[in-house]
Amino acid sequence: MKSERNSPEQxxxxxxxxxxxxxxxxxxxxQIYRLLREAIVTMAVLPSDVIFERALSETLGISRTPVxxxxxxxxxxxxxxxxAQSGTFVAPVRREQFAESALIRRVxxxxxxxxxxxxxxxxxxxxxxxxxxxxxxxxxRGDSVEAIRQDNRFHAAVGAxxxxxxxxxxxxxxxxxIDRVRxxxxxxxxxxxxxxxxxxxxxxTLAQHDPDAAEHALLAHLDDALLRQQRVFDQHVKLFEG
Numbered sequence: 001m002k003s004e005r006n007s008p009e010q011x012x013x014x015x016x017x018x019x020x021x022x023x024x025x026x027x028x029x030x031q032i033y034r035l036l037r038e039a040i041v042t043m044a045v046l047p048s049d050v051i052f053e054r055a056l057s058e059t060l061g062i063s064r065t066p067v068x069x070x071x072x073x074x075x076x077x078x079x080x081x082x083x084a085q086s087g088t089f090v091a092p093v094r095r096e097q098f099a100e101s102a103l104i105r106r107v108x109x110x111x112x113x114x115x116x117x118x119x120x121x122x123x124x125x126x127x128x129x130x131x132x133x134x135x136x137x138x139x140x141r142g143d144s145v146e147a148i149r150q151d152n153r154f155h156a157a158v159g160a161x162x163x164x165x166x167x168x169x170x171x172x173x174x175x176x177x178i179d180r181v182r183x184x185x186x187x188x189x190x191x192x193x194x195x196x197x198x199x200x201x202x203x204x205t206l207a208q209h210d211p212d213a214a215e216h217a218l219l220a221h222l223d224d225a226l227l228r229q230q231r232v233f234d235q236h237v238k239l240f241e242g
Contacts, residue, residue, distance in 0.1 A: 005046070008055035015039040016059065028062055029069035036070060040079050040090055041176050042145055043183045047242030051080060051088040079176060093180050093240040098233060101177045102226050108171050109155065109222065110215055113202075115162035117214040120206050124161045128206070131157055132199055139192030147192050148182055154199055158206070178229065181240065185225075185232045198224065 015035060022031050039045045051071065057064045071088055074080040081091045135150035152175075159168040185191055198221035205213040233240060 006050045008052045011045065011050065011052045012055055012059050014044040015056065020060070022060055022062070028066035029073075032056070032060075032067055033070035033073050036074060037077075037079065037176075040074070041179045041183070042148075043180055045090050047090050047092040047240060049090045051090065053088065077173065077176060090242070092242040093177050093233075095233065095237075095241075098177045098181060098229075098240075101174045102222075102229075104174045105171055105178065106219070106222055106226075108167050108174075109159070109218060112159050112162040112164055112167050112171075113206075113214045113218045114211040115164060116158050117206055117209055117211040119163055120158075120161040120209070124157065125203070125207055128154065128157050128203055132196070132203060135199070136196055139196060144183065144187050144192075147195075148179065151195060151199075152179070158202070161206075181229045181233050182225075184236060184239075185229050188228075188232075191228070194224070195221075 020035070022028055036051070045051075053064055053067050053071070057067050071080055071082060075082050078097065079091050081089050083089065131150055131154045135147060135154060138146040138150055156168065156172070159171060162168075198217070201217045202214065202221060205217045
């Protein structure tokens, strides 16, 4: 199994969606960074999988320089490990890293939603309802990848309503270890329904412009999700730690 996963062909199939084409007018390293980050965070590539730099550059028809630049950024985010003389590998999800990310996210989103409850506009509430509906349809058709994408869009929209852009950027940065666990958690049948119900409660409290109720609804959602994520981490600890 390991040798099958760690082949250039399998790596390319997991990282590059079919008919991927880079926009030569945009920075190549940024586009490659996004492709690799998406594959890592969604667990399309797993901890300890090899990153095939040459296969990636040859498939995309580019030099290895932008690939290496993208990998350096991913290394700074602890999503890849660059080992001299050995190669580049998908980084593990360490238990302490996951726990710290969950703590930071809880603190930041707690402050953010209080501000959002006070400042959110009718247009922003309508946008949240639209995201919630797209999320619901993704859950109904069993598309866990799209469900988490819409889940994250919901939280990002709440953060945007808080008018705290730097906080929003920090949440996005620290959330990757959590998301890597969530892409395993989300495959459980009851996960989507619970998340949708909790998001609905957050929406209701935001519409009421009640910071205390919004904070309570958000923390209940995050804490409940964390308990399930911790259980999944324990069940799949060898997978996450590579």
